[in-house]
Amino acid sequence: MSSGAGLPGDPVMLLSVINTKLRDFYPSLEALCDDMQIDKKELTESLGAIDYAYDAGRNQFV
Template sequence: MNENIPQDPFLLLSYVNLKLRDYYPSLDEMCAALNLDKAAVTKKLSGIDYAYDPDSNQFV
């Protein structure tokens, strides 16, 4: 994962949801723009029982 984003899963959750809410219409677009590995982000957040919901464009 990009070293400029939080590595702690709870901080990552907050960071990603803020970016999705305020700047990006989808997880794919956010990952492309920020050069993030979508699978790595999704895996890290699934470790704390969060999954991406495309309808709300958030991890819930």
């Protein structure tokens, strides 16, 4: 995933970072993407490649 946000390129590491940020700092995926200037579609596709999808009820990728 190419981003100026300094996120890891490895999908498993990306999953860990994103879920931690969602848990600790953001009420939703939209808020995280807006604040960090991340393309939501690109993020969800990157994590979808390792069979993870965003669950809004849990506010995490599962």
